[in-house]
Amino acid sequence: xxxxxxxxxSQHVQDVEKWLGTQLLDRATRPLAVTPAGHxxxxxxRDVLRRKEEFEVALxxxxxxVEGTVHVASIYSIGLSEMAQLxxxxxxxxxxxxxxVEFLRPEKVYESVLADQADLGLVxxxxxxxxxxxxxxxQEEMLVATAPDHPLARRTQVLPxxxxxxxxxxxxxxxxxxxxxxxxxKEKGIEVTRTLHFDNLQMIKEAVAxxxxxxxxxxxxxxxxxxxxxxxxxxxxxxxxxxxxGIIHRKKKRxxxxxxxxxxxxxxxxxxxxxxx
Numbered sequence: 491x492x493x494x495x496x497x498x499x500s501q502h503v504q505d506v507e508k509w510l511g512t513q514l515l516d517r518a519t520r521p522l523a524v525t526p527a528g529h530x531x532x533x534x535x536r537d538v539l540r541r542k543e544e545f546e547v548a549l550x551x552x553x554x555x556v557e558g559t560v561h562v563a564s565i566y567s568i569g570l571s572e573m574a575q576l577x578x579x580x581x582x583x584x585x586x587x588x589x590x591v592e593f594l595r596p597e598k599v600y601e602s603v604l605a606d607q608a609d610l611g612l613v614x615x616x617x618x619x620x621x622x623x624x625x626x627x628x629q630e631e632m633l634v635a636t637a638p639d640h641p642l643a644r645r646t647q648v649l650p651x652x653x654x655x656x657x658x659x660x661x662x663x664x665x666x667x668x669x670x671x672x673x674x675x676k677e678k679g680i681e682v683t684r685t686l687h688f689d690n691l692q693m694i695k696e697a698v699a700x701x702x703x704x705x706x707x708x709x710x711x712x713x714x715x716x717x718x719x720x721x722x723x724x725x726x727x728x729x730x731x732x733x734x735x736g737i738i739h740r741k742k743k744r745x746x747x748x749x750x751x752x753x754x755x756x757x758x759x760x761x762x763x764x765x766x767x
Contacts, residue, residue, distance in 0.1 A: 506531070538592045541589075558587040560752045563599040563608035567691040567711050580752055587748035595689065596665065603738055609749040615666035618737025625737040625753075628760035630708040630732040632671075633723040635694075643722040650678035650729055657703035658682035662689045667733060671706050674731050695721060708733045719724075735760075 494502075505516050512710060524532065560580075561751035564573070577589045602608040604621060616624040634653070635642045642652065653675075661668035669688075675682065685703045688694050691711050698705050699720045707723075715721035737756055739745075747751065 534555070545604045558584075558746075558748045560587065560589050560610070560749045561608045562591045562610050562612065563594050563597055563602040564612040565599060565614060566593045566689065567614070568593075568612050569711060572713065576755070579673070581754055581757065583750060584751050587751065589752065603740055606740065609739065609743070609745065610753060611738040612735065613738060614627070614675055614733050614735050616625040616734070616738050617669065621741055622738050623741050623743075625739075625757070627735045627737050627756065629732040629734050630710050631725075632706050633704045633712070633725055634726065635698045635707045635712055636722050637699055638719060638722055639701065640704065640722070642704065642724060645724055647725045649727050650680055653680050653682055653704070656682055657685045659688070659694050659697045659703040659705045660684055661687045661694070662687055665689065670731075670733070674706070676730075678729065681713055706731065 494544070503514060510527070512527045513525050514531055516523040516525050521679065527755050546706065573591050577591075580587065580589050590608050592602070592608070596609060596613050599608070599611040599613050600622065603611040612627070615709040616626075634642065634648055642648055642656075645652075660671060683703075686694075688697070694707065695715055698707075699715060706726075707721050712721050712723045716723050737753065739753075
């Protein structure tokens, strides 16, 4: 019944008896009888098998939990509200998976992806390399940001030359978005007076809202402040400036099912609004 010959079974029992130093079967009777030590050993074996089954079930559950967690490294400007929308939609589609997001500076996002600490990275002006693959995600239009009481705030659009001489709040020099905004201003022959610079969009938005100057920011990340009446976003006439966002991952990365599902969600709906806005 167990695909074991009688002689092999007998030999195995004898080996166990020798190892334990006691008899498990009383061979003087017919049919064979189990000795008290044999009953004790049988109970022990049943307990071991039960614990083995519990261990395997727990281990399988742990594997599902670990492999069901998607680790994402993102630049700060993707935004908590957008990530909350993504997490809600991802949980709806993949109820047994988890999404773990860490917000980092751009260079740290690359480091996290290369070190396999993150399955995916979300960055602007993504740069491919021998070890990094870039998947284009979306293009975000950049608009002029002002405080509601700024003279430009009444405009429906501004010309590039309208920015000449104005106090300007920018990004730190080592950030790609700073280089692109500087290139745009130079290309249009615009000279601004730089008053402040920061390494993140949130600080720039706050400085603009408090009247410290104007800036050029992605329209998408200003939506909440515009709706609250704290900022005004003005299109630049006869000119379009975009911030490209990309999804990065380590080349030859083998995605587990949950990570693949999240990547497909990002590609399916780059705006990540899901009908909310």
